[in-house]
Amino acid sequence: MQPQIISNISVDCVIFGFDFDTKTLNVLLIERFLKSEESSEPLVNDYVLTGYHTYQNETLDETASRVLKELTGLDNLYKKQFKVFGDPNRLMNDRDIIWAKNQNFNQRTITIAYYFLLQTHEVNLGKTEHKAQWFPVNELPALGFDHRAIINEAYADLKEKSMYKPIVFELLPDKFTIKELQDAYEAILGTEIDNRNFRRKLITKKFIVKLDEKQVGISKKPSHLFMFSKDIYQKAYKENYLINI
Amino acid sequence: MQPQIISNISVDCVIFGFDFDTKTLNVLLIERFLKSEESSEPLVNDYVLTGYHTYQNETLDETASRVLKELTGLDNLYKKQFKVFGDPNRLMNDRDIIWAKNQNFNQRTITIAYYFLLQTHEVNLGKTEHKAQWFPVNELPALGFDHRAIINEAYADLKEKSMYKPIVFELLPDKFTIKELQDAYEAILGTEIDNRNFRRKLITKKFIVKLDEKQVGISKKPSHLFMFSKDIYQKAYKENYLINI
């Protein structure tokens, strides 16, 4: 027996992935496609976030994790419930109306939006039954519902948090180079950062731990690997109540 | 005809008020009282946040503003939708169960939590029909539902934001002294701040504008009044993309 869904409440997930090759921050979207029965011409052909309704016996966090796992197979990623989207007129454009009719829903639905952070290469796109695809957050395709607004708010939240919290590390592997860290910051913030000042600033942080390892398998001078120590960070954070407006 | 409510969705409001006399950050709570029909002894006697269900044709932001206005008569305050509380077992303790029976609701309800910022003296407590009262955020009374958790999360969010955003000004009048500003920071952060360094740091900010006015009606040396210029702040902010982890 299927668990019962709450029909007017859903969770939508903005899955952010940092792509090391293109050095861009990307969003994972799934295709929404519907073609006319008569003309076989596409009525709806755009992209949406992954999401689903909450089950009666499930927390919202659990819904988000379930939805993520169904699409990516992944667990235990950084997860942030950042905003609720529940305007009475969330479904406004023609494609949404066609889609809603086809799927037989017409109720006002409130969606709790989450975002997740990972590296694009962690996801095996071939595996999922949905047609899922990465898009740079600055080059999004046509999107259904209010999903463009949801992505933009998620991105704004991530951008802001990245400036004062050690959240970038969630987009990187455990072992990373300072250059990769800088690339991630530049992708998120959309700015260039002076490499020498960036290095100096980050390397002096006690919670950025230098490992006895270097990169392998690259041409040119291989760089040192570092890791982020959550423990050291949290200890240091407690003393440090500074106003920085 | 009454607008129709969405029975499984509500909004709860954490109303933060800064009290200039006690220099504390307070929360406005309303009494929840129910007495036994036989014994006339109180079955439920604690406090809760103000809140209500969303109407079908209303945005969540509108619900929050409506609920605020009903209790305080106020409009146009700083408002932040900060988190959703929707666990299947939100209503757990005995008092909640008695209350729920009495009010005839037993459905899983998801509540969207907001917080508002103001000065305690802006609210005329006598005017409201509810028994409403201010409590210091660190000395909360017995609370119904999961409202203690909601307040704590709101407070954590406010604390964090106050460290990197000019949000304290929402707790102060338009014209304020540097001492009042410091008091507000100390109340929020729960720390003492060196007065001389604080003054120096804040006065040098271009968006803290010194007025040609002094305090009136106080003994001792009257202090200068300042205001916060949102315009200047926003202009300066755009250039300033700094990592501060």
Added chain:
DNA sequence: AAAATAATAGTCAATTTGACGTTTATTAAT
């Protein structure tokens, strides 16, 4: 006129920033 008190200004060494130029370790090419 003096006492009391809160506001406000100032000092100095230590640290952090911003804006640059230089050296070093590695691989690929000769």
Added chain:
DNA sequence: ATTAATAAACGTCAAATTGACTATTATTTT
């Protein structure tokens, strides 16, 4: 085996900011 190419990594210096303090000033009340 030497050299060219390239990205990593280190260094400099003046300016600005911080942290931890002491001192002065403008008011009102006595």
